[in-house]
Amino acid sequence: MAASARQTAALNHALALAHALAAAERGLPVIPLSRSKLPALRSPHRGERRHVPCRGECGLPGHGVHDATTDPSAVRALFAAAPWASGYGIACGRAPHRLIGVDLDVREADDETPDGTDGVAALRDLARRHGFTVPPTVTVLTPGGGRHLWLTGPPDVVVPNSAGRLAPGVDIRGCGGYLVGPGSITSRGTYRLAAGSADLAPAPCPPALLTLVAPPPPPPPPAPDHPSPPGPAAAEGLIRFVLASPHGQRNTRLFWAACRAYENGAPAPLLAALTTAALTTGLPEPEVHATLASAATITSRPPPPGLPA
Known part of the structure; x- marks a missing residue:
């Protein structure tokens, strides 16, 4: 050199x-x-x-x-x-800010995307359809012409990473993900704060947008006096469902499977097996525990002793 x-x-x-x-x-x-x-x-x-x-x-x-x-x-x-x-890089989902990164890609039309990609317009359309306004917040301009919006989330919601799930060009960086920090120099150029962002703090994520980016809540479960634990076939199905999680859906699948388990009595062996399955897919252990705790909270059923509360 x-x-x-x-x-x-x-x-x-x-x-x-x-x-x-x-x-x-x-x-x-x-x-x-x-x-x-x-x-x-x-x-x-x-x-x-x-x-x-x-x-x-x-x-x-x-x-x-x-x-x-x-x-x-x-x-x-x-x-x-x-x-x-x-x-x-700045880790998302971590206290005290619990960042939620909204990564908006803007790309010219090419053979793969004949109409191009405009994440900014896609987010604007989502806001119109779901009735929310993105507040003034820290905004980082990317070398490719896109931007990162920094929002904050509540402590009891685990937001998973996703790519294009909400709309083409709209990626979400949540727990286990990171954002490239402003001032970083990459092979494509430098990430820079947008004008007016330097003095801003990350704004709270609008509730309607939080609903879109967070794992969907399960339908209200039946409330029998003595819920029956899922049978072997159902339990194996939940475990396979988690093991087959593609990247970007690991958190969401674990959350859904845990909700089904909690609705049916949350037997400790099944929760332990779901934990092992989620770790096998590469989810960090703190993220797994937080997701199980969120599922327990939403279904209003405390986890059994020895598992995260």
């Missing part, structure tokens, strides 16, 4: 660290990102023969969004371990 290129990389790294530290000071958990927008640090388990379902419990960096932290010393350590990092 030429001297000028090394100097540029060092400057980009220093700027990314400075932006990440400023975000951490505001209570936003951050991780270093490479120019590809992916986590800069590789998994410490990549050479192991047996899959290790670790989300940072080993104490080593390299677990993606699970490394995200607001501790300045830890942020500096992560960036020191990734001197090639030129950006930073």
Whole structure:
């Protein structure tokens, strides 16, 4: 690498660290990102023969969004371990802000999308049809012409990640996802705060939009005096349903299956099996526990002892 290129990389790294530290000071958990927008640090388990379902419990960096932290010393350590990092990611769904990222893509027409993609117009149409207004909030302009809207969610709602579920060009970054922070330099360009965003705080997600992005609530369950647990075939069906979750629907499927389990008495072995199935799909353990707790709350049935309340 030429001297000028090394100097540029060092400057980009220093700027990314400075932006990440400023975000951490505001209570936003951050991780270093490479120019590809992916986590800069590789998994410490990549050479192991047996899959290790670790989300940072080993104490080593390299677990993606699970490394995200607001501790300045830890942020500096992560960036020191990734001197090639030129950006930073902000973990969504984490206290205190519990960010919900609305990622609006704007793309020109091509062979795959003859009409192009306009996530901004799609969100405007959703707002009109569902009767909500997107409040002034932190807005980040992406190099591709799109934008990220930062909203906050309530502590008792787990918002899953999704891509195009609400409308083409409208992706949601929720628990287990991250947003590229403003000031990050990527291979496609720099992410920048929109004019007027610098002094704003993330606004609360409008209730109607929250209903769209959160897992759908189950229909009111029957309330027998002594609910019967699901039979073996039904239980196996719920477990298979969770195991077959495609990326972007893992949280939603677990929530639905857990609601069905709670409606029928929530036997501990079934909840344990659903937990194992969700972990197998790659959901982080804290996210699994939070989703089970949300299902228990909505169905008004406390989880049995030994499982998350």
